[in-house]
Amino acid sequence: MAHRRVFQTLIRQYSSSSFKTLNPLLQSLPRITQTQHFPQKLNLISPNLTPIQNTHFSITRHFSSNRSDDSDDDDDDDDDDDDDEGESLDEDDVVSGFSGKKEYTAEEKESEANAIGYKVVGPLERSDRVFKDYEPVFAVIQIGSHQFKVSNGDCIYAEKLKFCEVHDKIILNKVLMLGSPTQTLIGRPMLPDATVHAVIEEHALDAKVIIFKKKRRKNYRRTKGHRQELTKIRITDIQGIEKPVTQVVPEKIKKTVKKVEKVAVPA
């Protein structure tokens, strides 16, 4: 047992030192071959080197911790001749971050957000006049698996929306029903052209709920605290339905008519 351990440590040390020394050699080889036009030399050298490295890395690293090992990725990349490609694949596949958070690409974010039912437009600008007065129009919206009947100026507490920050403008595209005092549009199941604009107000935790489990006379008691992460969304605009026109306009017309009459008389 001790002999095997000694053997393994020796191999590990040799492999780590040799890999470091071989690495610059390998990187320089393709350049050399390109300039000197000796592709045959590369083919001769590389099969000799790669099997050595693979045998070294297959013996070592029996740890249980989930580290980003070169060994695991080298075993997968047996077919690759070029070791530079293998290293670049390692960096992309590895889950970075101390807490193991998944890093989303921009496309993944959009597609997941779309699946839940919203789309991030962008941060709220100071020049945006987004907050309007109340309009008598409602919409039935779906966010995730929950549905809300929503109007202009309302606040909704939904489950935490991942890919948006406070003061972001949002478009909610899963609209199931629109309504106004004169008209109702019912979707089957969604309305295609309807959109609801909203602004994220806060990301916060709900009050603590204590989950208490007990089985009587069985000596079993458990207490668990839980705080749900919520997002507060303020609805600013509903589009896709004709909004009723307000009655402020006729008064202004009467005033202008009077002024015209007065001007006409002295002339």
Added chain:
Amino acid sequence: MFDTPLTDLLLAYAGFEYSIFDYCDTMSQRGVWQLKKLVVSYCNWGGSSRGVREFMESKLPAFKESNPQLEVETKHIGGQHPHLEGIYRNKNERTVCVRNMTPEEVLECATKLRNSLGRKVVKLKTRHVTKHPSVQGTWTTALKL
């Protein structure tokens, strides 16, 4: 609220839609950041402050730049555990103890304070807050479509 008229003027000048009625409603934010001041208290000697000290060196400048509206203050308290204190626009104060936390965790705490309104942490009555619950008229048994 004694400082409402001044804040009204400032925010109207800044170009925000703003009304006194909405400001009195503590739930509304309307494009206005609710966290006014963040006080980072730390200790130079204690080991529980190590994360906060590293946070102050590495991540605090970036946090300050990304939140220009926020007033960040660092305070030295000797022999005590470190904490972050957030002072909100509605005069609420929320203190979070950050002892023995890594700089990343301290940044998460600071971001959570910045993301929240200053409202009291109570169980929500409803998840839908509205002033106009009905558009087409409330349903009654006498209604006939």
